[in-house]
Amino acid sequence: MRTAQRRQKSYADHRRRDLEFSVGDHVFVRVAPMNGVMRFGKKGKLAPRFIGPFEILNRVGALAYRVALPPNLDGVHNFFHVSMLRKYVLNPSHVLSIEPLQLSPIMKYEERPIRILDRQERRLRNKSIPMIKVRWQNHSDEEATWEAEADIRTRYPELLGMS
CATH class of the missing domain: 2.30.30 (SH3 type barrels.)
Known part of the structure; x- marks a missing residue:
């Protein structure tokens, strides 16, 4: 040992x-x-x-x-x-x-999303997933991330109401 x-x-x-x-x-x-x-x-x-x-x-x-x-x-x-x-x-x-x-x-x-920069759909074999590019608080546009629209809709409903 x-x-x-x-x-x-x-x-x-x-x-x-x-x-x-x-x-x-x-x-x-x-x-x-x-x-x-x-x-x-x-x-x-x-x-x-x-x-x-x-x-x-x-x-x-x-x-x-x-x-x-x-x-x-x-x-x-x-x-x-x-x-x-x-x-x-x-x-x-x-x-x-x-x-x-x-x-x-x-x-x-706490990280909060500020605005939506872009939208696109990711195609899988049997379905498509709507994605949105989100700019986060304390980050620049270059650091924006692609997130699933359903996740953002559930966590931050006020963000989708603005766009």
Whole structure:
């Protein structure tokens, strides 16, 4: 049993990377969609989301950092574990468009569709499925997704009433 544990630990240690940031580095902070709300048909581990970049103000303990958050996130505690952070590599040609994101105090948000961009029918062997291209809140037109019209009709009936 001990040999198997040692082997599993060696696999885990090989894949783990130790992250360490210094004061002044920029990082992305992880947020998650609200419970029960599906984002692009995926939930849980498949739909992680990072916001930022934010500057690290100082290190607090071995694995925690204090991050400079904007005023619209003043309800969020500004100390984060290293597992909630991703390093941002500064690139002068990288232009960031900061869109206001409504977060709850527990760093979660809800995705809402804004409008329908296009319609089409997907043909299968025996039936056709009406699909609509939906633009989501906090996303650009390039990030719009094709969704089944029946799903959107049940989850967001007000959206189909507008088009």
